[in-house]
Amino acid sequence: MSRVQKSVALRWLCTLAALAALVIVLFPVYAVIVGSFESTETLFSGTYYWLPHAATLDNYRTVIQAQSGSVLTSLIVGLGTAALALVVAVPAAYALSKYRLRVTVILVSSLLICQIVPSIVLATSLFIVFHWAHLVNSYPGLIIADGTYAVPFAILVLRAFFFSLPNELMHAARVDGASEWQTFRRIVVPLARSAVITVAVFAFLNGWGDFIFALTVLNGSTIVPITLGIYTYLGNYSTDWGAVMASAAFAMVPAGVMLVVAQRYIASGLTAGSVKG
Amino acid sequence: MNIKAQRAATVPVPATSARNGAGQLSPAGRGRRLSAWRRRQLAGWLFLAPAVAYLLFAFALPIVYNVMLSFEQTSPATIAQFTAPFAGAANYRSVFDDPTSRAAIVHTFVFTAGSLLGQFVIGFALALLFTLRFPGRTLARSLVIVPWLLPLIVTGVIFKFLFQVEGGAVNQILMDVGLAHHPIDWLDDPHLALWTVLIANIWLGVPFFTLLLYSALQDVPVEVKEAALMDGAGPWQRLRLVIVPIILPVIEVTFLLGFVFTVKVFDLVIGLTGGGPANATQLITTWSYNLSFQVFNFGQGAALNNVLLVLALICSPLYLLLSRGSLRSSSGAAR
Known part of the structure; x- marks a missing residue:
């Protein structure tokens, strides 16, 4: 009896520990949501309120007026990054897993190295290269830059998935007279659906959340993603916290949506040994 | 494997001629097999092409250019010109x-x-x-x-x-x-x-x-x-x-x-x-x-x-x- 009681107590102790960890993990998100409804007076009162104090929608009014264009911009960039990653990575991953090519080992090693290269190294050069290629301050330029997070990761994850498809499948298609492209398009891609979704979700989040390339290859005038929008609210001496919190709340929406809708894809993508940032 | 099996089925080869007639039959067979192999290599390369182009433009070029830049005497004016005077290890x-x-x-x-x-x-x-x-x-x-x-x-x-x-x-x-x-x-x-x-x-x-x-x-x-x-x-x-x-x-x-x-x-x-x-x-x-x-x-x-x-x-x-x-x-x- 006491043994059972002890084990029950231990279980609840674990729950308590997990709860404490979750409070720390989730508190910043909670703080953004509460902060986004606080009035400017509350935010600058010098006291932190754990619960909403004199809630208002003023911050959202300000931000929707000033930042709805930015939300749209970030959506375009996120979707563009996902599209780029898929167009480039799906066929490449297929070639690197199902064709015996001499470059496979070199290319896969380069992809592993690419994931190590810090973004600032690329950003410095890309700014000048883009200047020369007329890609500064353009959607294609930003999407190409943001693809540097997503493309190597996408190829490696998809390649690992393609290994799990039996070769007989492709042989059978060829015997039936399908061309290499038809085999890829009609047989391989549909079967890779879940891996493709995983890769697309991550590429979208990379494009949506990118800050360093938005800061460097855009000039901040016409194309302003939400991340850059938040940054411009940060003043050296006076930060408009209400507006910052409301736009941060918008910036967190895709992560929340993905966590609810695409939970299993996220979990599988993360354990695939992802490298972010 | 299957392709070979099928070809074997459609091109009946008398068992006796397998050794003697090999010289006669094999060039055509090998030619066809080679071209199939080539076609597959080509397809593989075409599947890879977008990724290779992307990696060259978005990774290789910036990394090489970054090395070049680090040995150049740059100024805001040189950014538009893509190259700047050599500066050694300065x-x-x-x-x-x-x-x-x-x-x-x-x-x-x-x-x-x-x-x-x-x-x-x-x-x-x-x-x-x-x-x-x-x-x-x-x-x-x-x-x-x-x-x-x-x-x-x-x-x-x-x-x-x-x-x-x-x-x-x-x-x-x-x-x-x-x-x-x-x-x-x-x-x-x-x-x-x-x-x-x-x-x-x-x-x-x-x-x-x-x-x-x-x-x-x-x-x-x-x-x-x-x-x-x-x-x-x-x-x-x-x-x-x-x-x-x-x-x-x-x-x-x-x-x-x-x-x-x-x-x-x-x-x-x-x-x-x-x-x-x-x-x-x-x-x-x-x-x-x-x-x-x-x-x-x-x-x-x-x-x-x-x-x-x-x-x-x-x-x-x-x-x-x-x-x-x-x-x-x-x-x-x-x-």
Whole structure:
């Protein structure tokens, strides 16, 4: 009896520990949501309120007026990054897993190295290269830059998935007279659906959340993603916290949506040994 | 295999002529087979072409150009021209003579080592917690990855909000529970700011460690754990002598990946401190950004970039070694 009681107590102790960890993990998100409804007076009162104090929608009014264009911009960039990653990575991953090519080992090693290269190294050069290629301050330029997070990761994850498809499948298609492209398009891609979704979700989040390339290859005038929008609210001496919190709340929406809708894809993508940032 | 079988079926070859007539039959057969092989190679290359073009433009070109830039005397005027006068090692000399660059290198080491240590200890503890059965464990496990999904600049900004001197949640709770008697200047005290950035980055990286270590712990065979229990090993002994050695390869990979993305951290610091106060939180990344994009000295920025690149790539042989499984399966055989 006491043994059972002890084990029950231990279980609840674990729950308590997990709860404490979750409070720390989730508190910043909670703080953004509460902060986004606080009035400017509350935010600058010098006291932190754990619960909403004199809630208002003023911050959202300000931000929707000033930042709805930015939300749209970030959506375009996120979707563009996902599209780029898929167009480039799906066929490449297929070639690197199902064709015996001499470059496979070199290319896969380069992809592993690419994931190590810090973004600032690329950003410095890309700014000048883009200047020369007329890609500064353009959607294609930003999407190409943001693809540097997503493309190597996408190829490696998809390649690992393609290994799990039996070769007989492709042989059978060829015997039936399908061309290499038809085999890829009609047989391989549909079967890779879940891996493709995983890769697309991550590429979208990379494009949506990118800050360093938005800061460097855009000039901040016409194309302003939400991340850059938040940054411009940060003043050296006076930060408009209400507006910052409301736009941060918008910036967190895709992560929340993905966590609810695409939970299993996220979990599988993360354990695939992802490298972010 | 199937193609060959089919061809054998459609082209009946008398058993007797197999040896003698080989010279006659084989050229046509080999020619066809060769062309099929060539077609497949060509298809493979076409599938690869977009990726190769992309990698050349978005990785190879910038990396090579960054090396060129670091040996050039750049100015805002030379940016439009794509090339600038050769400057020898002048940029590297100025970078290593500059106290802020040197401090940024030291900060990067401290920041990386501190982050990895903190992330590992907390991440491992959480991973162990999640292997136990308790109510709410699945939900807790799925929510713990939230920090990993947020845009990094947002995380930086949120922590700036939470670590404010007045009206910041952190100071508020420390004072409410009596751990601090006066507000702590987390972000504006040059001696403290780097630690604040470190805390934020540990918060950010723990989920990654937790997730990878948890999935490794799941793979430890139950029999091994039970055998250790039978032999009378205590929990600490079981962990140190049985579990850790088994999951050591995953721990190594996790550290390596953690290292790779900690030396790259940029957004978090820009959002939280902007490298200040008095450059106390400048990392190589943020100072390189400052050199290139604030004072428009792209040559020096590129030189510092290369220092960072070398630092990041130091571990790449180890990385490739640990990823050799993924390279080996490239021999084409399906699993």
